[in-house]
Every structure is written in C-alpha cells, then in structure tokens.
Amino acid sequence: MKSEVVRHSSPEEEELAAKREELGRLEAQLAEQELLLASLKAELAAFEGLYLRRVGVLYAELDEWNARLAELRAERAATPETKTQAAEARAQAEESHSAAYGEAAQAQPFIPSPELKKLYREAAKRVHPDTATDEADRARRERLMKEVNAAYAAGNEDAMRRILSELDSSPESVQGSGIGADLIRVLRQLKQVRDRLAVIALELADLGETEIAKLKAKTDLAVAEGRDLLAEMAASIQGRVNVARQEFEFKHFEDIRNE
Amino acid sequence: MSERNSNVSIVLSQSASLTKARAQSLVARGRADLRAIEDAGEWLKRGLELRKHGNHEEAFACFERGIQLNPNHSEIQFILGYLFANGEGTTRDLTRGRMWYRKAAEQGMMDAQYNLGLLYYGWDDGPGLLENYKQAADWFRRAAAQGSEKAKSRLILLYSLGYEVPQDDEWEVDWGRRAAEQGDIAAQRTLGDRYRDGRGLPQDNAEAATWYRKAAQNGDLAAQISLAEMYSHGSVPRELCVHFSFEENCDDAVSPLALALDEETYLKHGCKEAAAYWYGRAAQQGSEIAASALAELQPLLILERAKWTIFWSGTHINFEHAEDRKKHYAEIQDAVRVLTDAGYKVKSAGFGYELESVQ
Numbered sequence: 157m158k159s160e161v162v163r164h165s166s167p168e169e170e171e172l173a174a175k176r177e178e179l180g181r182l183e184a185q186l187a188e189q190e191l192l193l194a195s196l197k198a199e200l201a202a203f204e205g206l207y208l209r210r211v212g213v214l215y216a217e218l219d220e221w222n223a224r225l226a227e228l229r230a231e232r233a234a235t236p237e238t239k240t241q242a243a244e245a246r247a248q249a250e251e252s253h254s255a256a257y258g259e260a261a262q263a264q265p266f267i268p269s270p271e272l273k274k275l276y277r278e279a280a281k282r283v284h285p286d287t288a289t290d291e292a293d294r295a296r297r298e299r300l301m302k303e304v305n306a307a308y309a310a311g312n313e314d315a316m317r318r319i320l321s322e323l324d325s326s327p328e329s330v331q332g333s334g335i336g337a338d339l340i341r342v343l344r345q346l347k348q349v350r351d352r353l354a355v356i357a358l359e360l361a362d363l364g365e366t367e368i369a370k371l372k373a374k375t376d377l378a379v380a381e382g383r384d385l386l387a388e389m390a391a392s393i394q395g396r397v398n399v400a401r402q403e404f405e406f407k408h409f410e411d412i413r414n415e
Numbered sequence: 416m417s418e419r420n421s422n423v424s425i426v427l428s429q430s431a432s433l434t435k436a437r438a439q440s441l442v443a444r445g446r447a448d449l450r451a452i453e454d455a456g457e458w459l460k461r462g463l464e465l466r467k468h469g470n471h472e473e474a475f476a477c478f479e480r481g482i483q484l485n486p487n488h489s490e491i492q493f494i495l496g497y498l499f500a501n502g503e504g505t506t507r508d509l510t511r512g513r514m515w516y517r518k519a520a521e522q523g524m525m526d527a528q529y530n531l532g533l534l535y536y537g538w539d540d541g542p543g544l545l546e547n548y549k550q551a552a553d554w555f556r557r558a559a560a561q562g563s564e565k566a567k568s569r570l571i572l573l574y575s576l577g578y579e580v581p582q583d584d585e586w587e588v589d590w591g592r593r594a595a596e597q598g599d600i601a602a603q604r605t606l607g608d609r610y611r612d613g614r615g616l617p618q619d620n621a622e623a624a625t626w627y628r629k630a631a632q633n634g635d636l637a638a639q640i641s642l643a644e645m646y647s648h649g650s651v652p653r654e655l656c657v658h659f660s661f662e663e664n665c666d667d668a669v670s671p672l673a674l675a676l677d678e679e680t681y682l683k684h685g686c687k688e689a690a691a692y693w694y695g696r697a698a699q700q701g702s703e704i705a706a707s708a709l710a711e712l713q714p715l716l717i718l719e720r721a722k723w724t725i726f727w728s729g730t731h732i733n734f735e736h737a738e739d740r741k742k743h744y745a746e747i748q749d750a751v752r753v754l755t756d757a758g759y760k761v762k763s764a765g766f767g768y769e770l771e772s773v774q
Contacts, residue, residue, distance in 0.1 A: 204438060212441045255437035367442040374449070389445055392452055395487035395522060 168335045175342045182349045187280040189356045196363055198266040198309040203372045205263025210386045212256035214393040221400035223249035228407055275316040279304045282323050455485030475504030492519035493527045500534055528558035529566045548573060568594040568602035603630035604638040624651040631693060636700050643693035649685030656686050687712055687719045718757055721750035728767030
C-alpha cells in the first residue's frame with residue numbers, strides 16, 4: 157500500500173475558498189451592474205442634452221416672449237397683480253434659459269466603445285469601494301470610482317488606463333493574519349457587494365422612473381415608427397413661440413402708435 | 416480635504432443640482448405637452464371617425480377638445496374653420512370660420528390659405544365687398560405662391576373682375592394657362608374667353624373651342640353655354656367640329672353633320688347637333704338660358720338630322736340584316752318628308768337620295 161502525504165484542507169480553509177469564489181462571482185456581477193448603471197446615466201445625460209438643445213431652447217424662447225408680454229402689461233397697468241405676474245414670468249424665463257443653455261445642455265452623444273466597456277469592468281472590479289478593507293482605503297476607492305465613472309461618461313479611455321495604472325502601483329492592502337480573520341473579512345466584503353447590488357437595482361429602477369428616461373423610451377419607440385418625436389415637439393412649441401412673439405410685437409407697436 | 420474646500424464643493428454641488436432640477440422641470444414640461452399633443456391627435460382621429468358616420472355634433476365636440484389640448488394643431492384648426500364656415504355640427508359663424516382658417520393659414524397650410532380666401536371672396540360683410548376681395552386676393556396669393564393652382568385661377572378671376580390692381584396681361588395669361596393645363600376648370604373657361612374675345616391673346620376660335628370644351632366636359636356651366644353658342648354660330652372651325660365628333664371615348668361625339676356641309680353652309684349654320692348637345696348638358700344642370708336656347712334649336716335640329724340622314728341615304732343597302740335595312744329606309748322616308756315640308760327639293764340618286772339645293 158502506497159503511502160502519500162496528503163494535505164487535507166481544514167473545514168475553515170474550504171469555507172474560505174468557497175466564499176472567495178462566491179465573492180469573485182459577485183464582484184464580476186457587480187462590475188457588470190455598475191457598467192449598466194453608468195451607461196444608463198450617460199445615455200440619459202446625452203439624451204437630456206439633445207432634448208435641451210432641440211426643445212429646451214424653444215421653451216426658453218417662449219418664456220422670454222411671455223415674460224416680455226407680462227412686463228409690457230405691467231408697464232401699461234401697474235397693479236400689484238400685473239407686477240407679480242411680470243416678476244413670475246421673468247423668473248420662469250431665467251430659469252428656463254439657465255436650464256436650456258446650462259451644463260446639462262452640453263452633453264454629447266454617448267456611444268461607448270467595447271474597449272471602454274472592458275476597461276470600465278476591469279476598473280470597477282478593482283476599485284470598488286465596497287471591497288475596501290479599511291476607512292482610508294475606502295475613501296481612496298470612492299475617489300477612484302468617481303474618476304472611473306467620469307472617464308467612462310466622457311468616453312475617455314486614456315483616463316481609464318491611467319486610473320488602472322495608478323491602482324497597479326499602489327501597495328496591496330494588507331491582508332489580515334490567520335484564516336479566521338480572512339474569513340470574517342471575506343464575509344464582510346460579500347455582504348457589502350450584495351448591499352451594493354441591491355442599491356444599484358434600486359437606482360436603476362429609480363432612473364427608469366425619471367421624466368427623461370420616460371421621454372427617451374417614448375422617443376426611441378417613435379423612431380421605430382419612423383417618427384421624430386423631438387422634432388414634433390419642437391414644431392409645436394415653435395408654433396407657440398410664433399404666436400407669443402406676434403402678440404408681443406403687436407402690443408409693442410400698439411404702444412408705439414399710441415405714443 | 417480642507418474644510419474650506421469641502422464648503423466650496425457643497426456650494427458647487429448645490430448649484431449643479433439646481434441646474435439639474437431646472438433641466439428636469441423642462442423635461443417634465445415637454446412630456447406634459449407631448450401628452451397633450453398626442454391626446455389632441457386622438458381627439459382628431461375620434462372626431463374624423465364620428466364625422467364619417469354623420470355624427471356631426473359629437474365630432475365637433477371632439478375637435479374642440481383637441482384644440483384645447485393643442486391650440487397649434489393646424490389640421491384641427493383647418494377642420495374647425497370648415498365646420499364654422501359651413502355650420503356643420505355647430506351654428507354657422509363666418510367670423511369664427513375665418514379665425515380658425517387664419518390660424519392654420521398663418522402656420523403656412525396651403526388649403527387653409529385658399530379656403531380663407533374663399534371665405535372673403537364674394538362676401539360683403541365687415542368692411543365691405545371691396546376690402547374682402549382684397550383679403551381674398553392676399554390669401555389666394557399666399558396659396559398660389561405655394562403652388563395652389565386653384566388659388567391662381569381664383570386670383571385671375573379676381574383680376575378679371577377688376578377688383579385687384581390690374582396685372583400685366585402676359586403674366587396673367589401665362590398663369591391662367593398653367594392653371595388651365597393643370598385641369599383647373601375656371602381657368603380653362605377663362606382661357607377660352609380670352610381666346611374667343613382676343614383679350615391678352617390673338618383671337619383664335621379653335622383654341623377658344625378647345626378650352627371651352629375642356630371646361631365643359633368638366634361640368635362648367637358657363638363653358639357649356641359658351642361652347643354651344645360657338646357651335647350654333649358656326650364659330651368652331653369645321654375641321655375641329657368633325658375632329659371633336661370623331662374623338663374616341665367622348666360623350667359629345669355627336670353625328671358630324673359638318674362633314675355633310677360645305678364650308679360656306681357650315682359657317683352660316685354651324686353645327687346644331689353639337690350645340691344642342693351642350694345646351695342639353697347645361698339645361699340638365701338647371702340653366703334656363705340653355706333650356707330655352709335648346710327649345711329654339713329644336714326645329715333646326717330636326718332639319719339638320721334629316722339632311723344628315725339624306726347624306727348617308729345611299730348606304731342602306733350596306734346593312735346586313737333586313738331589319739336594319741327596313742329601319743334605315745323608314746328613317747330616310749321621314750327625313751324626305753321633313754325636308755320637303757321645309758321647302759327643300761329631294762331627288763333620287765343612286766341607291767338613295769340627295770338634296771337638290773343645300774340651303
């Protein structure tokens with residue numbers, strides 16, 4: 157009978173190996189979900205930019221004419237009521253203008269390359285703040301994750317590679333000593349990853365309920381019917397702009413005539 | 416991160432979230448408007464469906480709901496203009512009709528511009544007939560600029576009525592001809608008038624008859640009467656008269672008596688058969704002038720038909736069936752009687768007869 161020296165794993169070691177495997181699987185899943193969330197956010201931001209440039213600017217123009225009209229009315233008959241209306245209309249016009257010409261309107265079309273997605277998955281897996289071992293590490297990872305998301309939204313592959321190389325050069329987080337400590341840490345990380353997955357699921361659901369997501373869904377559906385919903389909306393508001401402008405000009409010239 | 420820096424970043428993120436909220440409210444506004452636009456479209460659809468089934472009051476209510484939701488819907492504006500102008504589903508109201516047409520017209524809708532022109536054309540309400548004609552001309556001109564041939568011929572009519580600044584004849588005729596060639600009936604008749612009277616064009620009876628006939632075939636009463644008069648006076652050139660008569664698939668392909676007559680006689684008597692046909696069409700449409708002209712024409716027409724029968728009288732032997740030969744022979748005998756009674760001399764010739772003297 158041959159005799160071999162076989163190193164039997166202890167039950168704790170087996171448990172640790174199993175949990176590590178599970179953690180690896182969940183982390184991959186988490187990276188996937190983070191990618192989904194980041195992509196959705198970027199797509200919605202891009203669509204919002206498009207909407208503001210094509211439709212929002214017309215609302216801003218409409219509100220501008222309405223504000224001028226209200227101010228003209230307040231000039232003619234200065235009552236507390238007309239003054240309030242003029243002030244409200246002016247505030248609305250300024251609000252619409254800042255929205256239509258603000259930062260959100262600058263968002264460019266978002267089409268991530270496969271390479272960018274790959275880099276994101278990798279970065280997300282390695283940076284993830286929920287897998288941090290201590291508070292200092294967590295803060296660093298949170299900052300990096302923000303940078304990863306920003307680089308992804310901007311479609312910046314180079315920035316993404318830079319973040320990855322920064323991670324490579326940073327010292328590995330010190331592992332705890334002993335199987336028991338390792339197991340506890342892995343179990344805690346597992347819980348954090350699960351929590352984060354739940355949060356992402358909620359965030360995805362909330363995003364789907366936003367006005368911009370609903371408008372985008374409707375617009376995408378209309379494209380299948382060969383319709384350009386944003387163009388239809390723009391045409392309709394343009395009609396209202398024309399009416400408001402004509403009314404203002406009419407009233408304005410009426411004033412000039414009466415002078 | 417220092418405390419100062421974190422304060423700055425809080426302010427920044429607050430202003431960023433404010434801008435974000437504003438952008439969101441613009442999106443929400445767009446969605447609400449979009450819903451209203453789509454609901455308006457649904458009301459339009461429902462209204463059109465009800466109208467198709469004759470539920471005019473309910474249809475009208477649908478269009479009103481639609482326009483409340485989307486006051487810029489040019490199609491609904493146009494329909495409301497029509498309904499008010501015609502009192503369909505609501506009380507007839509010229510002012511409201513014009514108002515709605517104007518809204519659609521100002522958005523550039525060609526049909527609304529034309530219909531708005533029509534709602535001014537010929538009405539003497541408001542500032543009066545002359546002012547309304549000017550309004551009509553303005554709207555016709557806008558529709559014409561978009562290529563509406565109907566509007567172009569209406570404009571020409573207005574000019575010819577003298578209500579508008581007279582335009583250069585050549586331009587007007589050119590415009591009128593284009594409208595006529597596109598199948599506009601009024602323009603076809605007008606072009607016929609111009610050729611007949613030599614207005615803006617060299618006088619040309621053949622052209623006049625050709626254009627009158629086009630309008631007449633399209634059911635234009637005035638053109639039918641004018642064409643009948645031309646036939647009756649022999650002003651349609653003889654070859655053309657024969658040509659029209661032989662033209663295939665034409666309901667006015669009447670017996671071409673013109674063939675039987677020499678040029679001189681034709682010029683004197685014209686083609687009563689063709690004249691009677693067009694007076695008849697006009698009389699069917701209720702024209703009393705045409706009906707009395709047709710009655711006046713009857714004795715001459717009988718004579719003409721008799722002459723026609725005599726002209727072809729030698730051919731009865733060509734009929735294959737004895738029945739047909741008999742029938743034709745009876746017709747010839749009738750014709751001989753009519754002509755003899757009228758003082759003509761009829762003599763045997765070959766297998767049939769001929770007139771000794773053609774008057």
